[in-house]
Ligand SMILES: Nc1nc2c(ncn2[C@@H]2O[C@H](COP(=O)(O)OP(=O)(O)OP(=O)(O)O)[C@@H](O)[C@H]2O)c(=O)[nH]1
């Protein structure tokens with residue numbers, strides 16, 4: 159499933175990161191890499207963006223960007 | 233040993249690089265708890281054990297790729313200026329991601345010290361690290377520090393001296409064999425071609441396809457790159473993914489392996505304070521209301537808390553200092569024009585501006601709290617959807633909020649935006665953010681016309697500024713700056729409790745700048761203004777140079793609500809130098825008659841009584857401020873008893889209706905950025921943006937004020 163579909167409070171493992179150069183690179187530099195465990199910690203009041211926690215770091219990204227991350231729910 | 237050592241501080245955003253430099257050198261570079269505080273290269277100097285250090289603070293970066301301005305600045309500096317040493321600052325609570333950059337830095341072959349900052353947080357989390365082993369694997373000294381507490385600072389410098397002396401460079405990552413084979417082929421070619429940059433670094437960069445670097449490289453050496461392309465093809469075919477991803481994954485693989493050996497986190501992990509606070513502040517229902525209530529309270533406290541002090545300052549400067557200075561001047565038998573210049577020109581204007589020091593101080597204390605606590609990035613998170621709707625970026629919200637303090641750093645802060653178009657657009661909107669310098673204008677007018685609703689009216693100004701910026705943003709986005717919205721990927725730092733000293737330093741630093749401005753540019757503007765108002769000397773002000781000019785153009789401002797009185801227009805003109813000058817100028821223009829002290833009989837014996845009265849009323853101001861903030865939720869219930877207005881205020885009260893005063897405030901809010909802001913726009917973007925900014929900030933305020941004025945009149949105000 160996609161990261162954007164992951165519900166609030168649920169955990170998952172990163173399977174694949176799609177998207178183009180810059181986006182992919184930025185996600186990777188922030189620690190979103192294959193095999194990493196993450197959790198959806200918050201969803202902004204207006205439904206977008208979301209905050210995920212990965213390795214104790216809090217990262218916010220938009221749903222459209224979370225769309226590019228393939229995850230497997232735990 | 234060298235006499236002078238250049239050290240570059242490199243690391244991820246928000247790990248405390250600037251805090252460390254400040255701790256080492258005693259400098260006061262800007263620190264803040266969100267990623268992207270330092271956006272340009274800054275320097276500090278320091279001497280340790282007889283060696284002079286030049287400390288270079290580079291902007292925070294996640295990697296040494298060339299995709300953002302910060303990354304390019306850092307890469308450029310490290311490659312072209314080759315510092316004697318790199319201090320690679322890591323957030324020790326987040327080693328995995330921080331070490332990614334460390335593995336890239338290693339390829340540069342510069343003597344390096346790895347600093348494990350935030351060690352206080354590391355320890356309180358109960359993490360454990362085998363330092364000796366980490367040093368052995370990385371090949372360079374690793375020093376734990378807590379920069380904000382000044383811990384480990386000397387050790388950093390000693391380690392730097394050691395690595396420079398022994399040329400200790402970090403160990404490089406070895407990739408999988410397939411890649412190493414390709415790399416060594418490229419390295420060989422590069423060596424033959426006489427590559428002026430570190431060979432390993434250059435080879436990796438070519439393989440990754442770093443356009444910024446290869447352009448630079450090929451301007452220096454000639455090389456046929458087809459063999460690199462072939463290597464890339466072979467690797468991608470083997471791994472089924474692009475080279476960059478493959479290399480990154482192998483770097484992370486190496487880091488994971490390393491951390492497994494040296495790093496342990498406790499099995500039981502406790503709920504962090506940040507998570508608890510965010511349960512409220514980022515709550516889906518409460519998040520936005522809490523945000524607006526906080527901003528409102530901030531302005532309320534700023535206003536109600538500072539009002540008694542402003543009154544006191546005003547009394548002190550005009551009633552006390554002014555009185556005695558004019559007395560002295562009178563005693564010294566100075567010519568009339570000189571007395572008029574000093575008292576009516578400089579003193580009226582600068583004094584009025586200076587009386588707002590308490591206001592600025594409180595505002596800047598709040599700004600510092602906002603910046604240091606970690607809420608800034610949250611505000612961007614909460615507002616991203618709104619900003620996105622008008623085609624902007626949540627991160628644009630940070631420069632805009634900084635703009636409430638001062639527009640100049642706000643323009644600089646746009647550098648955190650990855651995309652040039654977004655940067656420009658945000659920079660054009662920043663001037664609509666009501667900076668601290670505009671507060672005196674509101675303070676003056678609300679004190680006269682909206683005594684019972686001061687905080688509300690001022691809050692309205694801020695909201696209006698934001699609303700206008702959103703609308704203008706939307707229009708620009710649809711026309712000049714159309715295109716895709718860039719991604720919003722941002723780190724949310726943990727909340728940190730700033731120390732009182734940090735808050736005070738930051739607030740006082742900015743207030744000092746305000747005072748300095750009053751002593752220099754504003755005084756100068758006052759003198760010039762006085763000249764234009766008094767040439768030809770002796771003529772009534774309406775007939776003066778400025779008077780005639782302003783009367784000539786004031787018809788333009790009639791629809792906007794204040795063209796009826798040429799003095800309002802005249803005050804705007806010097807206001808282009810700095811916004812506070814509008815207030816100073818109004819002081820001169822409306823206070824003309826009150827330089828009456830000069831002819832007044834003053835009893836010199838009453839000086840001590842006067843002084844005593846000032847001291848007593850100063851303490852009285854504390855009591856009143858306290859009462860204003862804590863006991864009155866309805867704004868200014870106590871001061872509502874129609875206070876006695878000063879000369880200037882009385883004269884202003886006669887010349888405006890409340891609606892006109894409101895329109896004038898709106899105009900001042902939206903009108904032309906001050907010279908310093910224009911200067912920084914020029915520095916960052918060039919003349920065309922200055923022109924654009926000027927055009928927007930002349931048309932928009934006129935349209936908005938006119939709209940409000942005419943609608944207000946229809947409604948019967
Ligand atoms: N607890 C703790 N906080 C720290 C320490 N060092 C820095 N901070 C805080 O961390 C935040 C970031 O510090 P900065 O010095 O601005 O970080 P930076 O690396 O310069 O960040 P950028 O300029 O954005 O790249 C600030 O709020 C500091 O007060 C530390 O050792 N311990």
Ligand SMILES: [Mg+2]
Pocket residue numbers: 249250251262263269270289292
């Ligand atoms: Mg910094």
